[in-house]
Amino acid sequence: MTVASVPSGEADDILVVDGLRHSYGETLAIQDLSFRMQRGEIFGLLGPNGGGKTTLFRILSTLLAPTAGRASIGGHDVVREPQEVRRQIGVVFQAPSLDVKLTVRENMVHQGHLYGLHGAALDARIDEMLGRVAMRERADARVETLSGGMRRRVDLAKGLLHRPALVLLDEPTTGLDPGARLDLWSYVSDARKRDGLSVLITTHLMEDAERCDRLLIVERGRIVALGTPDALRESVGGDVIVARTRDPEALAVAVRERFGEDASVVDGALRVRRARGPEFVPQLFDAFPGQIEAVSVGKPTLEDVFIQYTGHRLWDGEA
Amino acid sequence: MMDTLIRPTMTLWQREIIRFYRQRSRIVGALATPILFWLLLGSGFAGTFHSGSESGGVGYAEYFYPGTMIMVVLFTAIFSTISVIEDRKEGFLQAVLVAPVARSTVVLGKILGGTTLALGQALLLLAAAPFLGLRLGVGDLVLIVAILFVVAFALTTLGFLIAWKMESTQGFHAIMNLVLIPMWLLSGAFFPASGASGWLRAVMFVNPLTYGVAALRRSLYAGTVSVGPDVPTLAISIFVTCGFAVLTFLAARSLASRPLDIGLA
Numbered sequence: 001m002t003v004a005s006v007p008s009g010e011a012d013d014i015l016v017v018d019g020l021r022h023s024y025g026e027t028l029a030i031q032d033l034s035f036r037m038q039r040g041e042i043f044g045l046l047g048p049n050g051g052g053k054t055t056l057f058r059i060l061s062t063l064l065a066p067t068a069g070r071a072s073i074g075g076h077d078v079v080r081e082p083q084e085v086r087r088q089i090g091v092v093f094q095a096p097s098l099d100v101k102l103t104v105r106e107n108m109v110h111q112g113h114l115y116g117l118h119g120a121a122l123d124a125r126i127d128e129m130l131g132r133v134a135m136r137e138r139a140d141a142r143v144e145t146l147s148g149g150m151r152r153r154v155d156l157a158k159g160l161l162h163r164p165a166l167v168l169l170d171e172p173t174t175g176l177d178p179g180a181r182l183d184l185w186s187y188v189s190d191a192r193k194r195d196g197l198s199v200l201i202t203t204h205l206m207e208d209a210e211r212c213d214r215l216l217i218v219e220r221g222r223i224v225a226l227g228t229p230d231a232l233r234e235s236v237g238g239d240v241i242v243a244r245t246r247d248p249e250a251l252a253v254a255v256r257e258r259f260g261e262d263a264s265v266v267d268g269a270l271r272v273r274r275a276r277g278p279e280f281v282p283q284l285f286d287a288f289p290g291q292i293e294a295v296s297v298g299k300p301t302l303e304d305v306f307i308q309y310t311g312h313r314l315w316d317g318e319a
Numbered sequence: 320m321m322d323t324l325i326r327p328t329m330t331l332w333q334r335e336i337i338r339f340y341r342q343r344s345r346i347v348g349a350l351a352t353p354i355l356f357w358l359l360l361g362s363g364f365a366g367t368f369h370s371g372s373e374s375g376g377v378g379y380a381e382y383f384y385p386g387t388m389i390m391v392v393l394f395t396a397i398f399s400t401i402s403v404i405e406d407r408k409e410g411f412l413q414a415v416l417v418a419p420v421a422r423s424t425v426v427l428g429k430i431l432g433g434t435t436l437a438l439g440q441a442l443l444l445l446a447a448a449p450f451l452g453l454r455l456g457v458g459d460l461v462l463i464v465a466i467l468f469v470v471a472f473a474l475t476t477l478g479f480l481i482a483w484k485m486e487s488t489q490g491f492h493a494i495m496n497l498v499l500i501p502m503w504l505l506s507g508a509f510f511p512a513s514g515a516s517g518w519l520r521a522v523m524f525v526n527p528l529t530y531g532v533a534a535l536r537r538s539l540y541a542g543t544v545s546v547g548p549d550v551p552t553l554a555i556s557i558f559v560t561c562g563f564a565v566l567t568f569l570a571a572r573s574l575a576s577r578p579l580d581i582g583l584a
Contacts, residue, residue, distance in 0.1 A: 111414070
């Protein structure tokens, strides 16, 4: 492997997606996706449910062949060279892929055997990886006796066991309490620092999105935005005014008529995005006396970015 | 070869065995049910079963013995392939499918695991042979074990074929009651073909399991008692049983090589 020493930008791309398209029968799940991911990057994939995230994840993990277009990982095509790609990637699925009847160590041994590792080298690797996620003491426990957070950590250690160049994480922090989520991120950053690991993560959580180097927002199978969290926030610009009121729908209509502002209702509150937000607040109170219960002004968050580009909240609580 | 084929297959095989021993109810269910059948039906039919030329002049307990063994094999094979559905639900299967191993490894590991368990359970029942007055030589035993292995392999593969695309274990049970149990009932395990009506005999003739039961019956009772008319010869039985195993395996490998769209959302 000399790829890492080639200085050209192309070779540094761990993942290249080019004109990727997939349809399930008549339904187009993703269309003409093209993007590149650099080595060592933490790359976030954001999108509403059914937006094509899962389809892309399955294509990249070699479980699904795209209808058209190409995707290559570490220079290997996901369709033509699936075995090469599989050696390059570690996959952590949304639901932990552990055998609950087996112990942590047994799960790791099987994983190692599937990836061509064995013997003393495998044992040492297992100890190291379990140590990194602080699960070494529980190595001989059956997985069914572990908490959700512990299973997630073991699953991550399992996905990283063969030292993949790229790890694909599908909603890895779902169902974790904030402490466990923080831990998981520290293990991921640690692996990136130590091994130069590249990380592709799908998520619907702001905290996860904030930690990514770059974010790709997909909706209805198309890329709607791609950039660093800061750049995306700047692209939205202005201030965001959120006002609580008894009838937000009626107020939104009134604000649109009166001020010509782009007012919407999100989460039962009126939301207006415009330049010089603080100046707008007194105007709002003057125009609708007694109707506004509370108001806040802030810079756009990633949530606002997401709403701006997709018209949805990132997480609508269902599904 | 070792790293990419044998060790991955062995590791998946080993997992099946470990899982089995950690779910003791499965051992009991797969073994106790057929033995209970054997004892109850064997003694229940003892009076009405005409031990004439149709059954080869043996009592029903003796007649039903090879059929019971095949039933043990069938039950163990079926229950071990139900885990294909569980593996998919629990996500274990996805992790195996993204590992750099050939699909035939995934198929073979699973099937050899189920085959080993089915064979092991059948051998426990074989230990009852002396109580039936059967005197089996080393050569007989080798042949019997080989036949049981091939039958176990074929039935486990059949279970795998059914389970692979199945979304629920309930669906699997429905197929089991609709297809696999009748397949066993009409294999000569339960009653001889010679006493059956014309269309039933035709079904029994094309049922591949008929030949597995016949091979086992002939090798168990070789030289001691006559097995009766209409039981295929040993050579034909072995040939058909091996063919059945090869065909089901090729079908399973081809099925598993196709993308799996169900339940991976």
